[in-house]
Amino acid sequence: MASSSSSSLSRVVVKSSDNNLFVVNKKVASQSQLLKQCIDNMEEKGTNDVILIPLSNVTSNILTLVLEYCEKHADFADDDNNNQELKQWDHEFLKKFDYATLNSLTMAADYMVTKSLLNLCCQFIADSIKDLTVQQIRQIFDIKNDFTPQEEADIKNENAWAFR
Amino acid sequence: YNYNQNWEYKFQINGDCFYADLNSTIVAELEAAYRWRSAQYFITQRPWLDLYGVRVSPVAAFGSVSNKPFLDPALIHRALPDELLHEIFVRMSPYHLGRASCVCRKWRYTIRNPVFWRNACLKAWQLFGVVDNFKILHSKYEGSWRKMWLLRPRLRMMAFM
Incomplete structure (x- = not known):
């Protein structure tokens, strides 16, 4: 990167919402468009200080995960994106989490504009919904059935084509 | 009494024969009505004052009976x-x-x-x-x-x- 060589520091500091500081390599940070924009703006101003980026919406345990993901993907950034090993790693990475973490991770990815992570999370949630019956979806996601019996019968009827 | 002159003028157009007896009965009624009509000009209309003192409670979320804020039990709806x-x-x-x-x-x-x-x-x-x-x-x-x-x-x- 041309811009990073002109600046004196190759690391930035990211602050989570619970005030923990993370020292991040610029190459890793630039996986997130939000961080990249911040860094680019600061560098345009020509600052020589350490760049500190506060993230008010991301807690430190979620930020750790996002940065772990960014780090892995920064390593592979020079290869082409369809790397099998990376895909395998992505899948293993998401498989460990419960739904609460997965939801927060999705939110964080959206907030930090990490497109590939957002895509990955949404795809993962979509895939986990796919093979479930309506009953199972309600159970797993703890969604209340707010249809009246009449409505539900109508909707089932209207969408019968999808159950064939 | 500007209105009285208008009134007489109106009835003079309509015809002299009605002038005398109608004038005496109707004018008394119209005097009150005229006051209301002219009142418009010096009482500023403030329709929002109709709401003064009326307690408007916020509309509860759909499907809830109480005034408590609606909290979706589904995590996916709360989180995303x-x-x-x-x-x-x-x-x-x-x-x-x-x-x-x-x-x-x-x-x-x-x-x-x-x-x-x-x-x-x-x-x-x-x-x-x-x-x-x-x-x-x-x-x-x-x-x-x-x-x-x-x-x-x-x-x-x-x-x-």
């Missing part, structure tokens, strides 16, 4: 804003969407979004090309992608499962 729920649904096939719309009202209305059905239609009939699909949409299905998906005959492809 609607646009991210949309992002998830975009990545599902139309058959899964049809099933998912039976889960709850929120999902049903989210899935009514024509974007999903447009994607489904353009994929299912991609051999026709986008332009022709749009033409068929407007000529046969009243511009509704969902209608097109439901009514237009198609081969079911295993890729959609």
Whole structure:
């Protein structure tokens, strides 16, 4: 990167919402468009200080995960994106989490504009919904059935084509 | 008494014969009415003052009986804003969407979004090309992608499962 060589520091500091500081390599940070924009703006101003980026919406345990993901993907950034090993790693990475973490991770990815992570999370949630019956979806996601019996019968009827 | 002159003038046009007896009875009534009418000009109208002292309670969330704020028990609804729920649904096939719309009202209305059905239609009939699909949409299905998906005959492809 041309811009990073002109600046004196190759690391930035990211602050989570619970005030923990993370020292991040610029190459890793630039996986997130939000961080990249911040860094680019600061560098345009020509600052020589350490760049500190506060993230008010991301807690430190979620930020750790996002940065772990960014780090892995920064390593592979020079290869082409369809790397099998990376895909395998992505899948293993998401498989460990419960739904609460997965939801927060999705939110964080959206907030930090990490497109590939957002895509990955949404795809993962979509895939986990796919093979479930309506009953199972309600159970797993703890969604209340707010249809009246009449409505539900109508909707089932209207969408019968999808159950064939 | 400007009004009295107007009144007399009016009746003079209508005819002299009515002038005398009508004037005496009607004018007394009209005097009160005239006062009300002219009152408009010096009482400023403040319709919002009608609401003064009326307690308007906020409308409770749909389906709730109490005034407590509505808290969705489903984590996915609390944690993810609607646009991210949309992002998830975009990545599902139309058959899964049809099933998912039976889960709850929120999902049903989210899935009514024509974007999903447009994607489904353009994929299912991609051999026709986008332009022709749009033409068929407007000529046969009243511009509704969902209608097109439901009514237009198609081969079911295993890729959609």
